[in-house]
Amino acid sequence: MTDTPIIDFVRRYCESEAVRAHMPGHKGAAFLGPEALDITEIAGADELYGAEGIIKASERNAAALFGAGKTLYSCEGSSLCIRAMLYLALLEAKRAGRRISSETGRFCVLAGRNAHKTLMTAAALLDLDIDWLPAEKSSLLSCKTDIRALDELLAAKSEAEKPIAVYITSPDYLGNIEDVRSVAAVCHWHGVPLLVDNAHGAYLKFLERSLHPIDLGADMCCDSAHKTLPCLTGAAYLHIHRAASAVFSEQAETALALFASTSPSYLIMQSLDNANALLSGGYAERITEYAALIRETAERLAGNGWRLIGDEPLKLTFMPKEQGYTGTGFADELRKRGIEPEFADPDFCVLMLSSENGKADLQAIESAVLSLEKRLPVTEKPPALPAPDRAVSIREAVLAPQERIGIEDAAGRILGFGHIACPPAVPIVTAGERISQAAIECFRYYGVRTVGVLREPRA
Ligand SMILES: Cc1ncc(COP(=O)(O)O)c(C=O)c1O
Structure with missing residues (x-):
């Protein structure tokens, strides 16, 4: 089993009963419970973005487990x-x-349309443009990259004009997984790095056959450890492929430090350290078994007439309109039966599971769904996505004076900061785009009532 240098250090420190003449202010007293283990960058505790000691050793353990050239910890999620x-x-x-x-x-990034809003905030900070990737199928939450069109698009650009990266989200919130290997092959043929938002897929490495983006050729990816592994909220990895540009691994700490807090959480780091021991000690067998139980549950529910979508092994994504429920209505019914879903919108309800849920939770989910009476289908369909109509750059829009208005008054106005996102933070319109009537229909459908827009110059 992999060792746990961060946990060991903190435990020894707690046992030493040293006078805590340093941050944080709780001094280890148990206000909530875990404060004793919550230390700061004291002597011997290393430094997250200049790691040379226990943190570096722990990150190396993680890199070995994930088969990455370099892995760095984030205490601020995949967003960082x-x-x-x-x-x-x-x-x-x-x-x-x-x-x-x-x-x-x-400069421009070529990104899948279903990107999380953090991509937009990054573009604002770095003054990047975002062009949407050609997709075979595209909806707000899912898109499947059109590999041939991507190839043609990149081939048509001169070396100097190529995008700085292709950026895809896989798995997406609904549990769809992209063909990362083929996207990576096309990107590399054209000399463009592939970045993958793998926030939902840290565990993909530990399936019988790894589906982790680093194994499939991504240059870099982020994994929210907290979303699917037994880790505290905020715990995440930045993984860099062995064969990726040296710039990535040489500058990665600087890159994280540029956007991160200078007070990283040692509780979160211990959680990541602990994950290394868990992941190297029988975790792969546990999730393989649990994924099989989820698949069997999904098959039984489908056999009973419930529609499930997605190919991610740890999610159950329901599309319950045909059985007479909107996604949100279905989620309400599950809540009444003691089950709290991860996410619901008018069309979908997503249950995110891990081996920590155990058999009993799966049985509870199955009986709850089977107890629902089927009704007449809900026929309302989601509106088409509005075509982008950029008026000013993302950065210009984010930094401009703003005002908040009702969506009825928003037609023709330029969206400001606070990209309008449907529930799982995928933007319907991005900052700097003009708001069309089609966009307003989408806002209405997803329950958005007000929007921040650029102030108009006084007459
Ligand atoms: C697809 C996707 N990417 C990125 C993020 C941001 O991850 P984190 O919450 O770990 O910062 C999320 C959060 O829900 C997400 O769903």
């Missing part, structure tokens, strides 16, 4: 890693001689 990945891609693009677009004066 996404900003760092974009910054690194920008550095590499400049090194490789990419030029800003002569039309827009900015």
